[in-house]
Amino acid sequence: MTVKVLFFGVLAEVTGTNCRHYSEVKSLSDLKQLISDEFPEIVHYDFLISVNNELIDNEPSLKDDDEVAFMPPFAGG
Amino acid sequence: MLNNYLTEGPVTIKDISVSLERMSDKQGAGGHSVFLGQVRADVINGKRVKAIQYSAYETLVKAEADKIVNEIFSEFSDAQSVDIIHSTGTVNIGELSLFVLVSAGHRQHAIEACAKTVEMIKERLPVWKREIFEDDSHIWRQNH
Numbered sequence: 001m002t003v004k005v006l007f008f009g010v011l012a013e014v015t016g017t018n019c020r021h022y023s024e025v026k027s028l029s030d031l032k033q034l035i036s037d038e039f040p041e042i043v044h045y046d047f048l049i050s051v052n053n054e055l056i057d058n059e060p061s062l063k064d065d066d067e068v069a070f071m072p073p074f075a076g077g
Numbered sequence: 078m079l080n081n082y083l084t085e086g087p088v089t090i091k092d093i094s095v096s097l098e099r100m101s102d103k104q105g106a107g108g109h110s111v112f113l114g115q116v117r118a119d120v121i122n123g124k125r126v127k128a129i130q131y132s133a134y135e136t137l138v139k140a141e142a143d144k145i146v147n148e149i150f151s152e153f154s155d156a157q158s159v160d161i162i163h164s165t166g167t168v169n170i171g172e173l174s175l176f177v178l179v180s181a182g183h184r185q186h187a188i189e190a191c192a193k194t195v196e197m198i199k200e201r202l203p204v205w206k207r208e209i210f211e212d213d214s215h216i217w218r219q220n221h
Binding site: 006008009010012013050053069071072073074075076077 | 114163218
């Protein structure tokens with residue numbers, strides 16, 4: 001499946017991109033591995049993940065065209 | 078109540094006055110409590126901040142801010158209105174980056190609900206900030 005990945009905050013700076021599409025993704029774990037293979041320095045940063053605007057704390061199944069966001073700790077206010 | 082929660086650049090006096098003018102319709106309100114967040118001229122490791130650049134996950138901000146507003150209405154039964162405006166983009170020192178207005182039937186609820194809204198924003202809103210120094214270098218800041 002193909003998913004759209006968004007990077008925010010320092011992660012956008014580290015990866016050099018705000019948005020990237022990954023195809024042939026099998027699972028969220030698979031996606032995380034693909035991303036860390038491409039951007040090894042990302043493992044040094046804490047982040048939260050959301051899928052389709054819902055924060056997740058487990059490993060949900062992904063489907064085609066899902067939007068997955070990698071977000072550093074928030075800094076609003 | 079505002080529905081988009083974000084503004085490009087600093088929160089302006091016009092933004093604030095538009096929000097306050099709408100409060101005259103809230104005939105159940107006896108008090109309005111306002112919080113204004115401002116960019117502070119911090120000095121970090123000898124370098125002075127000149128601005129903050131904010132970025133946000135806009136669709137998640139809308140979803141999460143809606144939840145925050147609904148939780149405030151649930152907790153404070155006489156809350157009449159909750160307005161939130163958070164900056165995106167560049168805000169210079171001395172300019173405003175956050176506006177929260179809570180109207181309630183009674184002043185204590187307005188004050189408490191406003192304070193709680195600010196804390197919930199800081200904890201839960203998907204917004205990020207880079208502090209820009211006078212030499213144009215920057216650091217990323219986080220709340221926790």
